[in-house]
Amino acid sequence: MRNILLIARREYLEQIRGRAFRFSTVLVPLLIIAMLGASYFTGRNADRGKHLAIAAGSAALANNMRRQLLDDKDAKFTVDVVAPATAQDRAALQKQVQSKAIDGFLSIESSPSGALTATYASQSAGDFTTTDLLKNALNHALLNERLTARGMKQAETEDLLKEVSIETLQVNKEGKAAKSNGMASFQKAFGMAFLLTMPILLYGLDMARSVIEEKTSRIFEVMLAIARPDDLLAGKLLGVGAVGMTQIAIWVAAAALLTGSALAATLLTGDFALHFSWAEGLLFPVYFLLGFFLYSAFFSGLAATCETAQELQMYMPLAVVPVWLSFGIIPFLFSNPGSVWAVAASLFPPTAPFVMIPRMGFGTVPPWQFAASIGLLILSIWGVIWFSSRLYRVGILMYGKRATLPELLRWLRYS
């Protein structure tokens, strides 16, 4: 145990004092904040200040639409109305779109049978948000027009067409209902899965790189005459794991300070309001450590069979398949967090850390599933460490050639 702690301490101090640790501690959160900020502001500004035109046969319909679009304070549209519009007017508007004088125009035409067709022309084919806003405004205006035509007063139709928003509640096992925001839950789930994945993979790769570096520098021959290979592996895992925990602790502390600031208060409200339960706070570091030990032990065994970092890189896409699978499952968790697949993925050790934490945000997870998932992870870690330390104790002394599969099987037998 003394040797494990000495090796862990050496590994921890070397990494903590390294330039890479300082850079990643500062740069990773800055990058995440920059990405979130960019996506938030881009999203908010996507429909802002657009200059649109509505070409319609009915001036009343077009003006009604215009009023609704201008009422959307977030969108800040400029809307021109051309009504009644001729074919020449529509051709002129298309030219204005082409020359970017306006961002787009909606052409509303009625057939001889009285059926209406609407066409939106712009330079951006994927502008779903604007198309949706226009569709809502058109249908709203049409309904308004038809109700008024049937003798209903303007005020009555407005009252009738007033929209109601739906508030979502999440009911837990005890029957308590708490307010929830679907989009915020989804963002939180992705964010937490991302926060788990990044350090687990980064530190796992760090372990693997460190094994290859030490193998290349021939330090293992000296170390193995002092410490057992299992102790070496365990010490490295503990040391690098502690570095990861330190980094996460710094990020959490910085985030806590930031969320207390006035800037964060404005950012983390409305759709962006995030709420973390004590269970999430407690289980996040547990799943981080378990995921880290599982992947790092596996990567270390793999690295011991490689001669260079380039060789290791060839195996990495295969090794991280469970991580990508987990991210693929998250959208399904959102609609049905208690499905068989969701339960299976949160119990299957390679995907458990990345699925269980987001799943907690979408619904109530029974305690036995936590216990089973943590128990299975611990068993798998034990198995992977056993397997990897056997590869490790032979692999780190093998220089000069890449190990073939039959050789790896022989290593497992002879070590």
Next chain:
Amino acid sequence: MPVVELAGVTKAYGDKVAVRDLSLSIEAGQMFGLLGPNGAGKTSSIRMMMGITVPDSGRIRLFEKTFERRSLERVGYLPEERGLYKKMTVVDQLVFFGQLHGLAAEEAHTRAIAWATRMEIADALHKKTEELSKGMQQKIQFIATLLHDPGLIVMDEPFSGLDPVNAVLVERTLLELKAQGKAILFSTHRMEQVEKLCDSICLIDNGQAVLAGNLRQIKSRYERNHVIVEFEGGSAFLNSGEIAEAKNFSGHAEIKLKSHGDAQKLLREAAAAATIFRFELVEPSLEEIFIQTVGGKADA
């Protein structure tokens, strides 16, 4: 009482037998040379002594006890494949290795400074290893091997990478350690160093001991049919009918006589052709014994 003892040790990797039925023992205060061509099984034997690999059969005893990992705290091992943590300072590195061998941090620090002074690298103590020359790194590794005052010192090619001045420093240190009663095993290709330093040797080939015992006794088994001549003048005497083989290094000749060659006759022929400063009838060198025993396969 032997400090290390191998009895009938065998180790195979698949079909390849790396070490076959090897037995040897090293006493306290003895300097022991483990020799053999590349791939003979020297490193495999040493790795088993160090518990890095486990023998398939046979017995290894350290300090009169069946091998146990705790005994390794009393062993200093300098492997052929050297390695140090590049980003660590020399002093941190030495303290770390000392602690792994059971020393307290403060004690390891005190000893690191004392050894660094003794090996003339005190100025480098606070430098990172990657900033140092290969020879300096070799000396740091040498200190790391000895810092915990081991009773058994195992060194694989301890002189490689050292310039002549530092090689002498290491040689002198090893002799001092031997005088203190340490058991020292070293594996090397440099036969002149083995002849100078070792009391006993074990020559292994194809995983088997082919020659083992006290160096003096081994050499005395060979006929004194080698002559070293230092001379000035003509070298025609090197074509004498008494000579089986001769190497001439401008004024220094190493001669092997025929099986019944007459050394006195050769001396007369040499004296007639040149001025003789030295004419010495000697045993074969260890290098010659080595080459003769392993059938010319050696790369020493």
